[in-house]
Amino acid sequence: MSDTEDPVERSLFEAPPMAEQERMIEAILFASAEPVTLAELASRLPHGCDPAEALLHLRKRYEGRGVNLVRVGDAHAFRTAPDLGHLMRKETVETRKLSRAAIETLAIVAYHQPVTRAEIEEIRGVAVSRGTIDQLLEMEWIRLGRRRMTPGRPVTFVVTEQFLDHFGLESARDLPGLKELRAAGLLDNRPLPGSLQKTDDEEETVTGQSELFED
């Protein structure tokens, strides 16, 4: 690598001025794919250079800059200043509305957990697509619970801590029942007076699920 091994050449060529040595090291460290050791620097610089001293100057020059000269083991490299690390992350935030299928599925899991896919479909009265379940799993709002001890041992779904966090709930049991939903005016389709009894029954079913909650 070095072309100045020869003692005759050594005396013939004087080492470049320190400012120039600094420039050279700056370029080498910049272009190198790995941190560069002092020995490697010495071998790549013209004969008579003092890379250790040039490094000191260079380090000082980059103090407080957007990039710093850092030591990595016994090698040297440029690195982004630690306080600017956030600039290296590009965050794009997208807000999407959860689809109706997803929110309904999520609601059923929350109120009926642990619940199987077949049960979700029965309650919704429509098939639940794999994609909907996957989306909720990926968002970490639902997760797999214990397998149901029935033939076929179907998997069950339960809501997660993240779900509770997101919706500001202590536990899924805190979800209001139907009666409360109605009292809060969340049920626009008020049932006929005659069927009120029925509603309570259903609510029973809901609260009845609570024994099955996994906590």
Place this chain on the structure above:
Amino acid sequence: MSDTEDPVERSLFEAPPMAEQERMIEAILFASAEPVTLAELASRLPHGCDPAEALLHLRKRYEGRGVNLVRVGDAHAFRTAPDLGHLMRKETVETRKLSRAAIETLAIVAYHQPVTRAEIEEIRGVAVSRGTIDQLLEMEWIRLGRRRMTPGRPVTFVVTEQFLDHFGLESARDLPGLKELRAAGLLDNRPLPGSLQKTDDEEETVTGQSELFED
């Protein structure tokens, strides 16, 4: 491009001081091997920053250093000083050797852009092989430009930002000898007298090379 359009927002968030903006840009450009556009910089800096001005300061700061701030089209990048290339033998990447046909085709695209294949062939007096164009496209030194609004709507070729980056050009206007060639009429598309393609070509002569440069 700028995110400081809104006077209300401008007053709400104060931009970091210029020295800090400079540091941030320094960090972003150092971290990237590819040139970063002004728009990209603006989107990554805090609200209210003026990357164009910060770049001016930064460019000055790196003048004469081992690493320089260079402009490539709309983008900016740090590159090692050309006079220090000999120190970087280790980093040198062997580029595929281009054929004479490829080099000439590249030059014709650069100086005559946007240029159709037929025009390249007319200038070289020989058919351009598919492979030559493909090779240049693959290297991302040329790309497709707008279709020419002449019968058949032929595709045109223009050089890319990678081309400018590779040859250290700020823009296609900085191609060596461009002005002289234009003054000498050597970039004109002069048709063979009495030839049938006269009308199309005349139209091209009118629009001319310089106006069609895409920048």
Place this chain on the structure above:
Amino acid sequence: MSDDDWTGEERLSPAERVTAEALIVDVDGFEGPLDLLLMLSRTQKVDLRRISILQLADQYLGFVEKARALRLELAADYLVMAAWLAFLKSRLLLPPDPTDDGPSAEELAAHLAFQLERLQAMREAAARLMARDQLGRDFFARGLPEDVTRHRKVTYSATLIDLMRAYARIRTKDEFRPFVMDRDHVFTMEQALERMRDLIGFAGDWSELTSFLPDGWDSNPMRRRSSTAAHFAAVLEMAKRGQVELRQGETFAPIQLRRKS
């Protein structure tokens, strides 16, 4: 290649000999007739703008002759150029024909000179371009780029209210289902699906949907309707899954199905 072909060589200048050899040794090395013309034009040792097209035409035709004598195969475009140059040469030598309204011989010659000059200019531009400092050879990009990590954060706008509304919607829908209280006379699609799943294994041939209805569900009209509807929905679902094939001769004709092989 006989020795005779080389005897004339003594009369050529060194430059001409070089081009002659270039032609003879490597006629394929020329990138077309224009390239050959450019090469030949250099032997005139004048600025391309003052080149004698007449002389150039002679040189070109001479070379084509020579190539023929050497039985070198020249591509068609070289011969087309030769023919065109022969035509141009005759036009340049003859007095202009006043009845000809096409371009003059001088215009054609000037155009050829322009083409040569332009090609030459592009060659020089290409050489200057390649002589520039190049990225990765003379100057370098950051060797250790720190990749920007891209986080795409997707937030969903679902609120607790949305969740509760959704649940309420589902539950109240149940409340209004007229058959809920009358399960005795309702055959559900799930039940039908389960039955069909077992039965379809035997239905290799087309058979009518009604033949699959369960015993005891055909007397009461309500039960018949319910089981028919449930089974119809079930086979539609199975057809969707690709388990059965359905057909119907015409509107209101019996629906037939068979297992899909």
